[in-house]
Amino acid sequence: MDKNAIIGAMTALVTPFKNNKIDEQCYAKLIQRQIDNGINAVVPVGTTGESATLTHDEHKACIEIAVEVCKNTKVKVLAGAGSNATHEAVDLAQFARDCGADGILSVAPYYNKPTQKGLYEHYKAIAMSVDIPVLLYNVPGRTGCDIATETAIDLFRTCENIYGIKEASGSIDKCVDLLAHEPKMVLISGEDAINYPILSNGGKGVISVTSNLLPDRISMLTHRALEENYKEAKQINDELYNINKILFCESNPIPIKTAMHIAGLIENLEFRLPLCPPSKENYAKIQEVMKQYNIKGF
Template identity: 70%
Template sequence: MEKLKGAMTALITPFKDGKVDEEKYAKLIQRQIDHAIDVVVPVGTTGESATLTHDEHKKCIEIAVEVCKGTSTKVMAGAGSNSTHEAIDLAQFAQKAGADAILSVSPYYNKPTQEGLYQHYKALANAVDIPVLLYNVPGRTGVDIKPETVFRLFDEVENIYGIKEATGSIERCVELLAKRPELYVISGDDTINYPIIANGGMGVISVTANLLPDKMSMLVHAGLAGQFDTAKMINDELFDINKALFIESNPIPIKAAMYHAGLLDTLEYRLPLVPPSKENMAKIENALTKYKVVQ
């Protein structure tokens, strides 16, 4: 079982005339490959998975697998749902399509107990053979995967190998690695990518990497190689854009930034998401002036 790590990008999903722009999507993934991103992560939160149909969700996974075929870049497919049987269906499809691993967000809205989370993830992981990364983002889902539940899943379910931590808490990451050093903790918050890696984290799943994959890959690879001065320097350099990209709900700012930088032909979201306010768009544009966005 290859445990995916390194510089990973939470891919946006481009739309054109209300439909997934499959040609642009493939080009954006190729751009990630060209700039040394280790893993692309289609159809997560940043990919607007909540408003994609299941057919669109599956097509995005297929495109990512096809574009990455024959390259060193792997595919970690988003397969999360507040319905366990739907999450299993997506995970099994991803495995059959050729994805290398699964990223599964905790069930949202229905607020399961810790026992419910354990049973959900155990059923999901047992339904596939490829590695599964837990995804904890309580600010969006309304439920926190507590450390004790993480440890239980990691200890008892063979292919659950780590967690994308997006609580924003360094203390949480320290606790996880203090008690389970073999656990792969992956940063889910771009502003603290460096601190998490310096504490023993094994990589990042980044929103900012959609825009600046070259910088993010350099940061992560330096950090994992123990070159902490370099990693911190890049993390500090990216602070302003990291903050700007969360000025409104993700992925509103990142798509706006990519459109402004010429990486997207159209600025489209799926309702209920809408473009940023004029005030916030000006802040995003101002932050962009500090960076060189490679095409």
């Protein structure tokens, strides 16, 4: 494994709001909490960070804050830098590089449903525009676009700085297929419920939603698996099953931000429309499941 791969336990950061603006002070505190609880990298402005409804200036501000908080620590910044317009994705990637991010996470273009050829050219253009590591991000349930295994492997073999893929398709078969045909490619889990199966199949890390709430447990799960202590890793994954499931009872990041508000980690339960707070029923369910876990504060 090379290409300066960013691996291990990583958190897909939520973006806290206050009066419809980014709560920058809270955001910095949340990142510091991740650092203090054993996370290897933070991922600002991925889809969990409501990147689709942030302005470009807000998007860039989140990356800057993450880089500043992580400076002089061992925690890396894998900046969300995706778009359904290639020129916008290139601009975000170059900004992330210029402000000191260690790498970028680039979601597959959403809505416009490019062909595999279009995906290949999109990612090749992004990779060629920067000299930092690039992680592909496949989440077809949200984008309506699936990065085929063959396309991912072609990109890995063609572009020196594309080191792997975050797989959030929910398909274990696809994960097995990928590593069976290109074992040097880094596979990162993007589905908390199946973190353990992906890690035990050769995955090199996770980008977790749950770790916004429980960074210490996700960190331990990931590191135990990477140490090949699969028995303990599975035990932790099983313990986290209930919280992993409830955090997707509505569209992400509605449940995780709700859980963090209940835990006192974010002051305001604010979303950017069209996202909105959960139903009363789901709020109560999230609150009840959270009682099963020891959630560390600041």
